[in-house]
Amino acid sequence: xxxxxxxxxxxxxxxxxxxxxxxxxxxxxxxxxxxxxxxxxxxxxxxxxxxxxxxxxxxxxxxxxxxxxxxxxxxxxxxxxxxxxxxxxxxxx
Numbered sequence: 001x002x003x004x005x006x007x008x009x010x011x012x013x014x015x016x017x018x019x020x021x022x023x024x025x026x027x028x029x030x031x032x033x034x035x036x037x038x039x040x041x042x043x044x045x046x047x048x049x050x051x052x053x054x055x056x057x058x059x060x061x062x063x064x065x066x067x068x069x070x071x072x073x074x075x076x077x078x079x080x081x082x083x084x085x086x087x088x089x090x091x092x093x
Contacts, residue, residue, distance in 0.1 A: 012081045014072040019092045024061040024068050027092050031059055034091055055080055057088065068092060 021027050028048050040050040047060025047069075055074040062069055070088060074081045 010076050012074050012076070012078045014070065014081060014085050017070045017072075017085070017089075018062075019068045019070065019089075020066060021068050021092065022066070024066070027068055028059055028061075031057075031088065031091055055084055057084070059088075 019027070032042075032048060032050075035050055035052075038052060040052050040056075043049040043051075047058060049058045050056060054077060055072065057073075058071045060069050061067070070092070072081060072084050072088065074084070
């Protein structure tokens with residue numbers, strides 16, 4: 001529907017990206033250390049959620065598999081979504 005398309009344009013998102021990692025806590029700490037200088041809003045309710053002025057991420061460990069699950073969302077900026085997805089992929093692999 002057009003409502004869904006409008007929302008997807010307004011808030012482009014990565015969908016869930018899974019990373020198989022040996023140490024989920026170390027990976028989460030690495031992401032937090034990388035972005036801490038930008039002083040994002042931090043929430044640890046469900047893994048690690050960081051919110052910036054024009055994008056946000058959620059990174060959490062799977063409860064059933066040795067995976068980290070990453071979701072990224074931006075505000076009407078597909079190029080920023082691609083950039084942050086590449087950056088986080090480098091940090092997590």
